Amino acid sequence: MGLVVQKYGGSSVADAEGIKRVAKRIVEAKKNGNQVVVVVSAMGDTTDELIDLAEQVSPMPAGREFDMLLTAGERISMALLAMAIKNLGHEAQSFTGSQAGVITDSVHNKARIIDVTPGRIRTALDEGNIAIVAGFQGVSQDKKDITTLGRGGSDTTAVALAAALDAEVCEIYTDVDGVFTADPRVVKKAKKIEWISFEDMLELAASGSKVLLHRCVEYARRYNIPIHVRSSFSGLQGTWVSSEPIGDKKVEQAIISGVAHDTSEAKITVVGVPDKPGEAAAIFRTIADAEINIDMVVQNVSAASTGLTDISFTLPKTEGRKAIDALEKNRSGIGFDSLRYDDQIGKISLVGAGMKTNPGVTAAFFEALSNAGVNIELISTSEIRISVVTRADDVPEAVRAVHTAFGLDSDSDEAVVYGGTGR
Amino acid sequence: MGLVVQKYGGSSVADAEGIKRVAKRIVEAKKNGNQVVVVVSAMGDTTDELIDLAEQVSPMPAGREFDMLLTAGERISMALLAMAIKNLGHEAQSFTGSQAGVITDSVHNKARIIDVTPGRIRTALDEGNIAIVAGFQGVSQDKKDITTLGRGGSDTTAVALAAALDAEVCEIYTDVDGVFTADPRVVKKAKKIEWISFEDMLELAASGSKVLLHRCVEYARRYNIPIHVRSSFSGLQGTWVSSEPIGDKKVEQAIISGVAHDTSEAKITVVGVPDKPGEAAAIFRTIADAEINIDMVVQNVSAASTGLTDISFTLPKTEGRKAIDALEKNRSGIGFDSLRYDDQIGKISLVGAGMKTNPGVTAAFFEALSNAGVNIELISTSEIRISVVTRADDVPEAVRAVHTAFGLDSDSDEAVVYGGTGR
Numbered sequence: 001m002g003l004v005v006q007k008y009g010g011s012s013v014a015d016a017e018g019i020k021r022v023a024k025r026i027v028e029a030k031k032n033g034n035q036v037v038v039v040v041s042a043m044g045d046t047t048d049e050l051i052d053l054a055e056q057v058s059p060m061p062a063g064r065e066f067d068m069l070l071t072a073g074e075r076i077s078m079a080l081l082a083m084a085i086k087n088l089g090h091e092a093q094s095f096t097g098s099q100a101g102v103i104t105d106s107v108h109n110k111a112r113i114i115d116v117t118p119g120r121i122r123t124a125l126d127e128g129n130i131a132i133v134a135g136f137q138g139v140s141q142d143k144k145d146i147t148t149l150g151r152g153g154s155d156t157t158a159v160a161l162a163a164a165l166d167a168e169v170c171e172i173y174t175d176v177d178g179v180f181t182a183d184p185r186v187v188k189k190a191k192k193i194e195w196i197s198f199e200d201m202l203e204l205a206a207s208g209s210k211v212l213l214h215r216c217v218e219y220a221r222r223y224n225i226p227i228h229v230r231s232s233f234s235g236l237q238g239t240w241v242s243s244e245p246i247g248d249k250k251v252e253q254a255i256i257s258g259v260a261h262d263t264s265e266a267k268i269t270v271v272g273v274p275d276k277p278g279e280a281a282a283i284f285r286t287i288a289d290a291e292i293n294i295d296m297v298v299q300n301v302s303a304a305s306t307g308l309t310d311i312s313f314t315l316p317k318t319e320g321r322k323a324i325d326a327l328e329k330n331r332s333g334i335g336f337d338s339l340r341y342d343d344q345i346g347k348i349s350l351v352g353a354g355m356k357t358n359p360g361v362t363a364a365f366f367e368a369l370s371n372a373g374v375n376i377e378l379i380s381t382s383e384i385r386i387s388v389v390t391r392a393d394d395v396p397e398a399v400r401a402v403h404t405a406f407g408l409d410s411d412s413d414e415a416v417v418y419g420g421t422g423r
Numbered sequence: 424m425g426l427v428v429q430k431y432g433g434s435s436v437a438d439a440e441g442i443k444r445v446a447k448r449i450v451e452a453k454k455n456g457n458q459v460v461v462v463v464s465a466m467g468d469t470t471d472e473l474i475d476l477a478e479q480v481s482p483m484p485a486g487r488e489f490d491m492l493l494t495a496g497e498r499i500s501m502a503l504l505a506m507a508i509k510n511l512g513h514e515a516q517s518f519t520g521s522q523a524g525v526i527t528d529s530v531h532n533k534a535r536i537i538d539v540t541p542g543r544i545r546t547a548l549d550e551g552n553i554a555i556v557a558g559f560q561g562v563s564q565d566k567k568d569i570t571t572l573g574r575g576g577s578d579t580t581a582v583a584l585a586a587a588l589d590a591e592v593c594e595i596y597t598d599v600d601g602v603f604t605a606d607p608r609v610v611k612k613a614k615k616i617e618w619i620s621f622e623d624m625l626e627l628a629a630s631g632s633k634v635l636l637h638r639c640v641e642y643a644r645r646y647n648i649p650i651h652v653r654s655s656f657s658g659l660q661g662t663w664v665s666s667e668p669i670g671d672k673k674v675e676q677a678i679i680s681g682v683a684h685d686t687s688e689a690k691i692t693v694v695g696v697p698d699k700p701g702e703a704a705a706i707f708r709t710i711a712d713a714e715i716n717i718d719m720v721v722q723n724v725s726a727a728s729t730g731l732t733d734i735s736f737t738l739p740k741t742e743g744r745k746a747i748d749a750l751e752k753n754r755s756g757i758g759f760d761s762l763r764y765d766d767q768i769g770k771i772s773l774v775g776a777g778m779k780t781n782p783g784v785t786a787a788f789f790e791a792l793s794n795a796g797v798n799i800e801l802i803s804t805s806e807i808r809i810s811v812v813t814r815a816d817d818v819p820e821a822v823r824a825v826h827t828a829f830g831l832d833s834d835s836d837e838a839v840v841y842g843g844t845g846r
Contacts, residue, residue: 016479023480050499056439057446057503058510065509068517069502072495076473079492080480086488087481094491099567144522 002168003125004029007039007135007158011175012232013077014044022173022232023084026130030090035125037165039135039158040081042073063108067137067148071096074134074154082132092130095120097137098146101164102157104138110150111138113157113219116164133161152213159216163223169246170225172212173232178239179204179211181258181408186396189409193257195240200257200351203385207349208262217241255354256361256406261399263346263392265295266320267378269312270327272337280311282334283327290326292319296347296380296389308337312378314389317343345377346395349387350402356383368405374398425591426548427452430462430558430581434598435655436500437467445596445655446507449553453513458548460588462558462581463504465496486531490560490571494519497557497577505555515553518543520560521569524587525580527561533573534561536580536642539587556584575636582639586646592669593648595635596655601662602627602634604681604831609819612832616680618663623680623774626808630772631685640664678777679784679829684822686769686815688718689743690801692735693750695760703734705757706750713749715742718770719803719812731760735801737812740766768800769818772810773825779806791828797821 013019029036050069054061078094085092101117124131135154140147149156155172162170182190198221205214211229220227226246230238240246273279287294295314315323320341327339355361365386378389390398403409436442453459473492477484501517508515524540547554558577561570572579578595585593603613621644628637634652643650649669653661663669696702710717718737738746743764750762778784788809801812813821826832
């Protein structure tokens with residue numbers, strides 16, 4: 001008998017009907033002879049509604065009490081799901097993050113899991129129960145306060161529990177059919193990926209693919225837990241994410257896994273920086289002190305006549321204001337002429353372990369962009385990824401051109417179902 | 424510096440505005456030099472909405488998961504209240520029943536508090552925080568499962584915490600101005616009671632007064648915790664409930680505290696019961712085995728010609744069906760002709776410790792009812808209470824007649840504010 005961890009997102013349990021449908025699917029897994037642990041998110045818009053309430057009573061809700069508030073959402077969905085399962089004649093018990101032994105650090109609103117001690121889950125399973133666990137939450141090791149894990153936290157909860165319970169697989173149920181070679185809303189001919197390595201998935205997640213978050217994949221890779229991303233609205237196989245193809249599946253490692261894009265970043269250019277040692281360090285120390293994560297960096301060739309250069313970097317648009325303020329505040333310390341802020345940029349990334357051994361990939365990538373008339377503003381590469389920054393308006397065309405150039409298009413137009421059964 | 428426990432009901436924290444108003448009041452108590460512990464119920468209709476959701480996924484929600492669900496309500500209100508207080512520049516921490524050390528038995532949906540270990544509350548207070556505690560909930564001693572305390576459970580939480588923390592007073596904030604000599608919706612001239620003894624309050628609660636529940640008053644009496652029932656919508660003094668009048672208040676114990684009424688009961692008459700030893704026992708054993716609590720009992724004088732008698736008793740209307748079924752099922756064992764069910768009855772009760780030493784009270788009570796043309800069907804008395812059962816339609820007139828006869832009317836018509844600021 002195997003142990004399966006299943007995770008259902010908020011859109012899968014948005015209402016009573018959704019909860020009942022999910023309950024049936026869980027019971028099926030149990031009937032197939034598995035021990036089943038289910039991680040569930042808050043119903044549909046519950047979290048947003050709670051945030052809205054919080055903002056009505058306090059202009060900047062944060063910290064311990066905000067976590068206490070948000071965790072009410074999963075408490076509701078998990079209890080309802082357990083009831084729905086019982087109503088189908090199977091035993092189920094729900095557990096908060098704390099009860100499930102999800103131990104975190106004390107950083108409220110974005111805590112990190114530091115240990116999982118699932119004693120109560122084991123007992124519940126051994127007694128024949130289906131265990132339902134609240135996603136997104138834990139309890140802090142030192143203060144025993146309720147914490148939340150931040151965006152995508154329920155996926156991380158599921159993977160962490162799967163690791164602690166030595167599960168065969170962690171199934172992530174969502175409202176899409178799996179991970180695609182590109183965003184199907186942009187590329188109609190995008191294909192569902194049958195299998196992808198942890199490494200390629202990490203690069204896709206870092207490059208804008210939203211199906212799985214980086215942190216969750218990182219956790220799964222560390223503990224070697226296979227993830228199966230699939231739709232809660234259909235019975236189709238989704239995408240397997242693991243170190244090696246699972247079971248008897250002979251899936252060849254593709255040269256290119258997919259094309260990701262991201263239009264959530266902005267570019268800041270620091271103009272007129274003296275071209276001497278320590279200047280870049282001063283800029284990026286300022287940014288780091290403001291706790292802002294940056295992505296790509298480029299330094300222009302210095303103009304010999306002035307001895308001045310420009311340094312550009314990209315960062316989340318949401319951090320733009322903060323970065324500009326921090327740099328302006330430290331203008332005299334750093335020494336620069338002016339700042340330019342540009343939030344009309346987009347990033348296109350090509351990901352695939354095959355590019356390590358296929359030297360033509362980079363050239364083909366730039367050719368495809370050139371043929372599509374797309375101008376490149378910044379370039380950054382890793383061993384298995386090439387990313388470029390372009391105008392935001394060029395992104396859809398650029399993604400389609402690259403997708404086609406690397407032979408990723410499916411044979412039929414719109415053969416791919418996106419969004420499950422039409423939700 | 425005193426320690427005050429305040430309890431706010433769902434109508435006081437029904438929306439963001441209510442939460443902010445309550446936060447201000449709490450901060451005032453803190454500014455007055457008190458250590459403040461606040462027990463809060465779920466916002467407005469939250470609990471009903473959660474019950475509705477539960478019924479959509481399962482026809483008979485109950486037990487462990489139902490408690491897990493319902494406790495989400497207080498989690499939301501307490502976190503929001505703590506945020507609102509912080510927003511006023513004071514420190515506040517919220518605690519679930521479990522975190523506050525409210526230990527209960529394992530009877531889900533109506534657990535009883537068996538211990539309170541408020542170590543974390545003490546620490547929070549000592550660090551200068553206002554402590555916000557979720558009402559209505561606890562954690563079971565043996566299984567460490569989340570439990571709820573049933574109707575009125577937040578009041579009991581407040582009194583239990585006040586006892587464990589040796590508080591000076593437990594303030595119960597509600598949407599009425601206090602305890603009245605009669606229900607002001609029925610008797611316009613009802614007066615707010617300044618002070619009432621635990622004993623009289625217990626009898627009023629048992630007789631239909633809904634401001635405080637019996638269990639909460641019982642708990643307060645056992646640990647001698649003064650209760651102050653008052654409106655969260657005004658700054659007025661409410662009603663003090665304690666063993667003796669508080670402080671320098673010279674409040675004379677009234678002969679009669681008030682008139683309560685109750686139209687939530689029904690009457691069952693078991694017709695044609697053999698008038699021999701053991702018959703009544705057989706009937707009430709049957710009722711007790713069905714876990715039904717009965718209130719008044721009356722046995723008619725036996726008709727000599729037949730050797731048969733009738734036995735009547737009252738019970739909550741909600742238990743009527745169950746009682747009839749239990750008796751019918753055991754008809755041959757008990758031996759009776761037929762059952763009569765009557766849910767058009769009402770109970771009027773006169774409560775006051777003074778009736779022990781004032782022999783004329785009973786006579787005056789019956790005279791008042793007689794003058795008002797009210798027919799009496801059943802009578803029951805305790806040392807400090809007389810109750811009668813009448814037709815339900817007669818109840819309002821009967822309550823007013825008794826209220827006037829015992830000099831309880833206030834001097835002015837409708838001088839009494841009921842329902843606070845019009846909510």
